[in-house]
Amino acid sequence: MQELQWNGHANFQLKTPKATILIDPFFEGNPSAATTWQNSSKPDAVFITHDHSDHTGSAVEICKATGAKLGAIVGTAEKLVKAGVPQEQVLNGIGFNIGGTIVVDGVSVTMTQAYHSTESGSPVGYIFRLNDGYTVYHAGDTGIFSEMELWGRLYDIDLALLPIGGVFTMDAKQAALACSLLKCKSVLPMHWGTFPVLEQNTKDFAYQLQNYAPECRLYDLKPGDTLKLEKTTADACKC
Numbered sequence: 001m002q003e004l005q006w007n008g009h010a011n012f013q014l015k016t017p018k019a020t021i022l023i024d025p026f027f028e029g030n031p032s033a034a035t036t037w038q039n040s041s042k043p044d045a046v047f048i049t050h051d052h053s054d055h056t057g058s059a060v061e062i063c064k065a066t067g068a069k070l071g072a073i074v075g076t077a078e079k080l081v082k083a084g085v086p087q088e089q090v091l092n093g094i095g096f097n098i099g100g101t102i103v104v105d106g107v108s109v110t111m112t113q114a115y116h117s118t119e120s121g122s123p124v125g126y127i128f129r130l131n132d133g134y135t136v137y138h139a140g141d142t143g144i145f146s147e148m149e150l151w152g153r154l155y156d157i158d159l160a161l162l163p164i165g166g167v168f169t170m171d172a173k174q175a176a177l178a179c180s181l182l183k184c185k186s187v188l189p190m191h192w193g194t195f196p197v198l199e200q201n202t203k204d205f206a207y208q209l210q211n212y213a214p215e216c217r218l219y220d221l222k223p224g225d226t227l228k229l230e231k232t233t234a235d236a237c238k239c
Contacts, residue, residue, distance in 0.1 A: 001015075002015065002017070002132070002228070002230070003226050003227060003228050004136065004226065004229055005040075005224070005227075006188065006190065006221045006223055006224070006225055006227075007026075007030075007033050007034060007035060007040075007223060008026075008031075008032030008034060008193075008223035009026050009054060010023070010024040010026070010140070010161075010163065010190050011023065011024050011027065011033065011057065012024070012138065012161065013040055014107075014136065015041065016130050017131065018105040018106045018131065019044045019105035019106065019107055020041045020042065020044050021043060021045050021046070021047060021104065022037070022040070022045070022046045022047070023046075023048075023126070023138050024047075024048060024055040024056075024057060024140075025057040025058050025059055025062055026056075026058075027057055028058055030054070030057070031194060031195070032223045033223065035224065037058050042068075043062065043066060043068040044068060044069065044104065045069040045070070045091065046062055046063055046068050046069070046070055046071065047072070047126055047138075048070070048072040048080070049114065049124055049125060049138070049140030050076065050116060050117075050121070050122075050123035050124065050140060051076045051080075051118050051120045052117075052118065055140075056080065059085070060083045060084045063080075063085045063089055064085065067089065068089065069089050069091050069104065070085050070089055070090050070091060071096070071102070071109060071126075072090075072095045073096070073097055073098070073121035073122055074095040074096070074097055075095070075120040075121030076118070077090050077094060077121070078094070078120070079119075079121075091104070097111060098111050098112065098122065106130075106131045107128055107129065108128070108129040109126055109128055109129075110126065110127040111124050112124060112125040112127060112137075112151055113147065114139060114141060114142035115142050115143045116140065116169070123141060124140055125139040125140040125142065126138045126140070127157070133156075133231055134159075134230070134231045135155050135157050135158050136157075136158065136159045136160075136161065136229070137155070137157050137159070137161065138161045139162050139178070141163060141169045141191065142163065142170065143169065143170055143174065144170050144174040144175070144177060144178050148178055148181040148182050149181040152182040152184070153183075157183065157184040157185070158184070158185050158229070158231070159184065159187070159219075159227075159229065160182050160184040160187045160188070161187075161188050162175045162178055162179070162188075162189060162190065163189075163190055163192070164189040164190070164191065164192050165191045165193075165194075165199045166198065166199050167198060168191075168198075169191055171199065172199065172204040172205035172207075175189065175205060175208075176205060176209045176211065176212040176213060177208075177212045179209060179212065179216045180212045180213040184213075184216055185216065186216060186219055187209070187216050187217070188219045188221060189205050189220070202218075202220050205218075206218055
């Protein structure tokens with residue numbers, strides 16, 4: 001079984017039959033987190049989109065306590081090693097870079113660009129291709145950019161995890177247009193409601209989605225909710 005749990009903000013747990021992956025594990029200090037990392041499944045890998053504290057979260061502590069591998073862009077990986085992640089747990093030794101792909105327990109992970117700020121490396125997103133071909137795109141913190149269309153052409157994206165909070169990332173209208181560029185089959189909005197400055201609900205996003213990508217299915221989850229990731233028979237036949 002494959003499933004995705006939203007832990008609030010940009011924090012997700014991705015589970016496949018072979019691997020458990022955490023993305024931006026912001027638990028402590030996250031007012032929308034529905035659980036703690038100690039109560040989550042033991043991760044095989046932790047992926048970080050950029051070095052802001054609401055995204056690195058408990059990454060160092062988790063990697064040290066569980067032996068999980070760390071996935072991050074070169075530079076940010078180095079910063080997290082200096083913060084305490086054992087060097088030998090860093091995927092590819094030093095991390096990897098935009099456009100690059102690594103494989104973790106059968107999950108193919110491609111790093112994409114994102115447009116945001118960071119103190120080390122560059123901000124990124126990730127495309128996760130699971131064992132059965134189901135494809136998840138975590139955009140990271142980003143504004144909309146036209147090259148999203150290229151990722152949509154290169155990969156058959158089943159589910160996009162897109163920020164809609166505004167102020168620091170895309171807002172609802174930009175994220176809806178991003179769905180059109182990506183040609184994703186479904187979308188799960190993230191990075192909203194965590195703090196008062198962010199968008200507090202998904203109503204405007206649902207409205208904008210009907211204008212820009214009406215064929216895209218909206219998964220309107222609450223923190224702590226889990227979504228089963230299943231490739232349909234029709235999808236599995238696409239080549």
